Amino acid sequence: MLAAILSRLLRMVVVMFGISVITFLIFFATPSSDPAARIAGRNAAQETIEAVRKDFGLDRPLYVQYGLMMQRLFISQDLTSFANRGQKIIPTVMAAAPATLSLVSGAAVLWMLGGIVTGITAAAFRGRWPDKLLMGISMMAVAMPVFWVGEMVNLVTQNRLHDTWAFSWVPALGYTPFSENPGLWFRSMVFPWLTLAFLYIGFYGRMLRTGIIETYQEDFIRTARAKGLTGRKVLLKHATRSAIIPIVIMFGMDFGVLVGGAAVLTEVVFGINGVGRLTYQALKVLDLPMIMATVLYASFFVVIANAVVDLLCLLIDPRMRRA
């Protein structure tokens, strides 16, 4: 058990190292242009570019450059943006994280509940109209770009209907921290949550339904039926329970990816100042250090989330301890 945990943690560290190398190579070793000029930003003066070159050690071998970069990112944490002079990167990313976390965790609760209810209902009514209806909606949800759904939601809630009784409670686009005004925070997050959750309810509902139906072919379900359990008990206690494990693994992954910044589209459309929108704004001014930091932050978050999920599975399922 302990060995399994340690080996998983070691793997996590190795993957993190690999990711930092890949990110570094993308930004510093692609042959297309001068990294110093890219870091210094658009229309930088020649002196600035030279200063950057010296500062980042870009005239030295690649492994030295890598070492210096990581030192600045993680140890001294004094990497600054060149597009917005003097803006410290790491504190800025950390300040944006709570907004993303509010968006993703709220949506996560909704999509797990929605996905599980959708999957179980569809499986229970397999082939009949509730199944067809739910699966039809799920397919639509998966087919629409999430930012477009967000725009359509805005079109309904922020436009002409905004002044009617139906949507007058929706505040203008933007994010209010929970600590400032919990009520406003909640009201401003309702539609972003629903928008983001809608897509994932589609994914999870479909996946759980398929999983449950596949589980029904297994021997232990036949045994459960044979010993006289009711259909509902077989569905909820046996089939769903075994089909839900891949969903939980999936959830850890998606949650990590979204908190890491994959919610960028939702954040941009709803004007939420999270990590994703930070990346988007950095993108507009080509603020390379900022983008590199957010990408690294994101992928590390994903790796950690995956490791946590795997460790939880180790605790839940003894069969995995041997692997």
Add this chain to the structure above:
Amino acid sequence: MLPESDKTAPSPAVTAGEDAGRRRGPWKRVFEGLIASPTAMISAGLLMLIVVATLLAPVYAKYVSGTDPFRSGLSARIKIDGKPTPVMQQSTEGLGLGVTPIGPTWGPQYLLGADGQGRDVAARMLYGGRNSLLIAGAATLICLFWAAIIGIAAGYSGGVVDGVLSNLIDMIWAFPVYLLAISLSIVMIGKSFALGPFEISSGSLIVPILIIGLVYVPYVARPIRGRVMAINQSEFVMAARGLGIRRWKILLRHILPNVSTTLIVFAPMLMALNIVTESSLSFLSVGVQPPNASWGTILQDGQTLLYSRPWVSLAPGFAIMVTVLLLNLFGDVLRDVLDPKSARGR
């Protein structure tokens, strides 16, 4: 984002009805299965219709709308009910400053209105659809090609090669797809670069094709690797090995045909995913670069006009939704036909 890919890695030809399949030939059986399914036929037909419509874009621009969808028409005037009307209309709301593009006329000219630069949205939709489909299709082929090579190399050789490749796959997997694409496009867009003997200009469609094609490779390579390893352990491959058949011959005769069905099952789903990815990247301005159009760039154009001229956003969104829906419907049938085992579960 590809939740079903890893789990429902299809296991077709091996398990496919051995007796019936053998006699009629597996591909013929697949073809007949598709013909027999109304869903597959209708979705394939509608997809063809969309492709043909986008191919006819120049015809539409020349004979129906009579506008150049790539030149800004800020000072253009069109006739509505015999009265000349400017395409960019003086704003009547607020201070009356600024201009708003004309809304949908529901006539031949500016059917869906104009975008912020006075260009005909309907004509751009057709040209844009062409690019969206081209990018998604080409990216799908690139992705399947590399995923097959990496997956087979890792799964078939095992040992060190497998160790290195699967760790690499795991690392790239950990990057959120959009962030990886953003990073790649930042270094690729803005300056032309050389890819082998070819010079690729920064505005070229090849840039988004390469980016979208590469970011999903791990999602396909992983199940392919698993599939190859499973086939490699199967009885008929063991038997072939026992008969002393050479490794590369086993690869060509037994592994490849079985993996090819998995690749085919992935194709429509991947293409659907690529269409959404293209639109998202273009929306974030790291996909298709102006003056080229795609459904994503039209969505980006429509972003600032969302409340005044919603059709600029509505039209490409609907186009994406319908195309993706059709691809997924077709893909579901294709999977069931290629993999009867998964069909049982449905």
